[in-house]
Amino acid sequence: MKNPFKPKTENSNEAALRESFNKIKEELEEHLETINQNTNEIQANYEYLEKINQKMEKLNEKLEEIRIHLGMIKDDVSTAGQKFEATKLTIHEQEVFLVLYTASDFLSYKDIAKRKGLTESLVGNYITSLIEKGIPLIKKYMNKVAYVKLESRFKELQAKKNILKIDDKIARDYTGI
Structure with missing residues (x-):
């Protein structure tokens, strides 16, 4: 066992x-x-x-x-x-210019489009046209978004001499004066 x-x-x-x-x-x-x-x-x-x-x-x-x-x-x-010469701007170019002129800082195309009731694409075309006509804009990119601003010396000259001959009616309509 x-x-x-x-x-x-x-x-x-x-x-x-x-x-x-x-x-x-x-x-x-x-x-x-x-x-x-x-x-x-x-x-x-x-x-x-x-x-x-x-x-x-x-x-x-x-x-x-x-x-x-x-x-x-x-x-x-x-x-x-540099001396700037008067350049004839279209009505829409004048309106886009006035948005940039009255802005104190950089604006995106989207910001400008909202203020003017335009598409970003049209704003881009008007910005390109302004640059081609010799308007000194400063352009920068942040996060792949373009921002533009009017060059300060040109802004001063425009204020003193109205180099671009902005239409008074457009200026009044834009500024509300």
Whole structure:
């Protein structure tokens, strides 16, 4: 009769099999640990790259600001001694010009379109026409949106001499005077 309280003895095949499984288990745990380390390293690299991307974006914004300021300085220097001649503007060009003339800061085409009840496309055409007729506009891009502003020296000359001969009726209608 077998003693139920006597521990079982493993035969040599079972022992070898158990040892093989333990060895495989150890190797799998080692591989798992290596994978976890690699995952942590990849995550750290990703976070580092994100920080670098943020810094690059800030740097690009600063460079764009510098480029815009240099462009404004260049425009100021190039218009300092320039004489502007009267150019005949269409009614819509005069209206778009007056929006820019009365604005104190940069305006997007969308802003101008809202003020005049025009489409952005038409405003873009009128802005292009103003530039082609020699009206000094400063143009900058922020987040892929174009913004324009009338060059300050020209604005002063227009105020003093009405170089563009803006129609009085259009000016009154626009300003409400």
